[in-house]
Amino acid sequence: MRRSIDFDEDSALNQSFTWDKFMALLNQSKPQIKLLVIGFLISLVSTGFSLVIPLFTKNLVDGFSLKNMNLSFIAIIIFAFLIQxxxxxxSSYMMGYMGEQTVSNLRELVWHKLVNLKITYFDNHQTGEITSRLVNDTTVVKSLVADQLPSFVSGILSMIGxxxxxxxxxxxxxxxxxxxVPIVALLMVPIGNWMRNISIRMQRQTAEFNSTTTQALSESRLIKASDGEQTELTRGDNGIHQLFDTGVAEAKIMAIISPIMLLAMMGILVTVIGYGGVRVQNGTLSIGTLVAFLLYLFQIIAPATQFSQFFTQLQKTKGATARLDDLLEQPVEDLTAGKTVDVAGKTLTVDNVSFSYDKENPVLQNVSFTAHPNSVVAFVGPSGSGKSTLFSLLERFYQPDNGTITIADExxxxxxxxxWRSQIGYVSQDSAMLVGTIRDNLTYGLTRPVSDDELWHILSLAYxxxxxxxxxxxxxxxVGERGVKVSGGQRQRLAIARAFLRDPKILMLDEATASLDSQSEEMVQRALNNLMKNRTTLVIAHRLSTIVDADKIFFLEHGEITGHGNHKELLEKHELYRQYVAEQFKQ
Incomplete structure (x- = not known):
């Protein structure tokens, strides 16, 4: 069962944030330090020229006369303005480019992580939540690094100078x-903490809203067939209202920050003008110095007003960083570790395997069987008896709690x-199709070139x-999203053709004909018969007519094998199997 994000997790992620983790996250994104250094040095030059301009103004005011207004002096001022x-x-472009590239690398890092995560992560997280990490959280980091950081750096240099x-x-x-300065800082610290908490809440609610809408849009047929429009409207509206409330709370804080910064700046400006005016009147300060002082003051005020935006974005980034760091710490599948073994013609053995998803409710208990080369081994039993889970263990989506799975003692x-997975062909009851063409779906995952002649050949084998x-x-x-533009029988035959193209050594069929009408079933079964030739085949069967000729049949109940043998043997010694056969063949 997938879970949604709760406030306890928000709190845990909030507490998990450290600057070391933030810097480590940026370091993983491989920022171009050279660009940052060059941009910083150019910014120093820009700051230097911006600091010279008020001095020219001071001299101009203090010694103002028409005689002193020569072309050289004007040209120097214009030159300083242009260079600045x-x-x-x-400088802004270089640091902005560095920021964009850093976030681009971060998105690649997150995307590669997501693709290689273990199946258990996707079992426990909603799709909308996962995409929110990739899109929304990286966008928050981007806004800080690519948009706010360049202006913050140049502003700091300008203020210090x-x-x-x-x-x-x-x-x-x-x-x-x-x-x-300390007065403003004391006011801003608690406001920053409020903004951080609201940012984490906003990220959580955005992830949940993404999940709700993604699920609704992907299951539009189910919604309409079930008259579920009102239910989904209510769910969506609730998510929108939650985002609205949190957005209003964020707007309130922003409404507090801006007046505080404006009040502080205006207070400083009025004080400087008042105190400076008294000094000018007393003769202890020249008018040119006061004018220059005010120009420098504007060079401090302008960046200071941007700092409130920077620190607000920084608080948002803390929540995004905590979530991204949590994602990047998740274990991944190592696709390349281990031996390369050709499993063709080798015996598959499952020995005393047990498995549970939550450690409290066992799904499989002490399951053992052997599948010899070029044989057909079938699994039947009630729904929920662990048949599909057994296939998941064979695909190595999960690891057994106990027992071993070997191929020729390996x-x-x-x-x-x-x-291992490249040598397994899997055809399920509702074979997945991706958005794209028939060609795209047939060749999906293959790295070798495939000609049209080869595609038509495997399509003919799959009828x-x-x-x-x-x-x-x-x-x-x-084929449309999830293959909606082709029928169920056509989708199954395309899935079989895809399996043909992979030329698997081990074939796994998970109720591949269970949901088809009789005509489609007949064609799909003929295609499967072609595919099963000279391969080790494991079959989960709903319709027993498809496995009466299997070399061995295993009956699973409550995760345990309660009987095995061929069709005739099970009829003689397994009561429930006999009932299944009687029900399906009575007509």
Whole structure:
């Protein structure tokens, strides 16, 4: 059962954030340090020119006369303005490029992680929640690194430079500004903590809303067939209202931050003008110095107002970082470790295997069987008896709690996972189709080139060539999401054709004909008979008519094998199997 995110998990992730983890996350994203250093150096040049301009203004005001207004002086000021603007633009672009590339690398890192995660992670997390990590959380980090960080760096340099020049010009007037800094900081710290908590809540609710809408849109036929529109409207509306409430709470905090910053800045400005005016009147400060002081003050105020946005985004990033870090710490499948073993013509043995999903409710208990080369081994039994779970263990989606699975005395866990799965063909009751063409679906996962002649050949083996030829675009026909543009029987035959193309050594059929009508079943069964030739075949059977000729049949009840033998032997000695046969063959 998949779970949704709760407040306890939010709290745990909140507490798990550290700056070390944030820096480690950025380090994994492989930022281009050279670009950052060059951008920083150019930003220093830009800051230097921006600090020179008020000094020119000071000299201009203090010594103002028409005689002093020569072309050289004007040209110097214009040159300083142009260089400052040009270096600022170059620095901003370089650091922005570095930020975009860092986040692009982060998204690749998260995507590669998601693709290689173990099946258990997807069992326990909703699809919308997972996509929220990939899209929303990385976007939050992007906003900080690519958008806010460049302006923050240049703003810090500008503020430090301005404070140094101001202190050298008049330390008394500078102290007036510095007094306001700790006052603003004391006000901003608790607001930052509130913003962080709201950001984590917003991320959680966004993930849940994504999950709700993704599920609803992917199951549109079920919704309409079940008159479930109102139910989904209610669920969606609830998610939207939750996001609205959290967004309003965030807006309230932003509404508090902006006036505080504005009030602090205006207070500083009025104080400086008032105190400076008194000093000018007393003759202890020149008018040019006061004008320059005000220009430097604007170089401090402008970045300071942006800092509130930076720190707000920083609080949001803390929650996103905690979630991304939690995802990146999850174990993944190692596809390349182990031996490469050719399993053709080798005996598959399951010895005393037990398994449970939650350690409290066993699904399989002490299951043992042997599948010899080129034989057909079938599994029957009530729903929930563990048949599909057994196939999942053979695919190595899960690991047994006890027991071993071997191929010719080689534990399958020692075999290269990619090699192992490439030698297994799996056809399920509702074979998955991806958005794309018939050609795309047939060749999915293959790295070798496949010609059209080969595709038509395997389609003919699967009795699927005729209906594909009848479609307007043949191999280039779009199948739609989850294959909705082809019928169930056609989808099964395409799945069989896909298995043919992989040329599996071990074939697993999970009730491949259970949901088909009699005509489709007949065609699919003929295709399966072709596919089963010269392969070790494991079959989960719902319709017993498809496995009466199996070499061995195992009957599972409550995760245990309660009988085995061929069809005739089970009829003689297994009461429940005999009842199944009587019910299905009575007509």
């Amino acid at each position: 603007a040009l270096t600022s633009a170059i 301005a404070f140094v020049v101001l202190f050298l010009m008049d330390w008394k007037l500078t102290l007036v500004i510095l007094i306001a 534990n399958i866990n020692t075999i290269n996972l990619q090699s 699927a060539d005729q209906f594909v030829r009848d479609t307007p675009e043949a191999l280039n026909t779009q």
